[in-house]
Amino acid sequence: MYDERLTAPLTWWLFPAGSGVSFGLIFYLFGTVPGLLALVAGAAVAAVLLSSYGAVRIRVVQGLLVAGDARIPVEALGAAEELDRAEAFLWRTRKADARAFMLLRSYIPTALRVEVTDPDDPTPYLYLSTRTPGALAAALETARQDALRAG
Known part of the structure; x- marks a missing residue:
């Protein structure tokens, strides 16, 4: 049996932080609360996207190669x-x-x-x-x- 998750490297997790800061600065023009909400929302959305990109797995199980969505005998x-x-x-x-x-x-x-x-x-x-x-x-x-x- 083989199982590997193709997770993104740790340095890539700086991108969600940068996205959050960018959105926060843009929406700060409308006030402190919208700026903070945009910071959190921007970072959260970017983190979810990065996590889903790195969630793909390669497995060999029960006579199948499972690579992402593909299942091949x-x-x-x-x-x-x-x-x-x-x-x-x-x-x-x-x-x-x-x-x-x-x-x-x-x-x-x-x-x-x-x-x-x-x-x-x-x-x-x-x-x-x-x-x-x-x-x-x-x-x-x-x-x-x-x-x-x-x-």
Whole structure:
């Protein structure tokens, strides 16, 4: 089993604070109370947006790869390639295929590229941002072997 949440780095939490201050300063023109309410509301909305952006998960569970909203049986997946920072950059820019499924988070420099072997699926590969590409590849291989033994 594998479970990873692609949380935003701590430094990104300065953005909600900056948003709150910006809204507070804008609405301070209408008085102190509107300025304080805008400060709190601006920071809260930005924090909710950032939290939801970083709430996406990658899991390998019960013979499925669950990546964001996608649920793919491991039997439909082929070889997995671990991508370091440089290779990950190439696969999300010049080497990218428009048909690929990409679960991309810019603050995670490494990734895993997994071929899709299902002939009925037009998706050539999955690009998954992950902090531990080796562990994800191993979990996929273990799940694939378990599925082959079971069925």
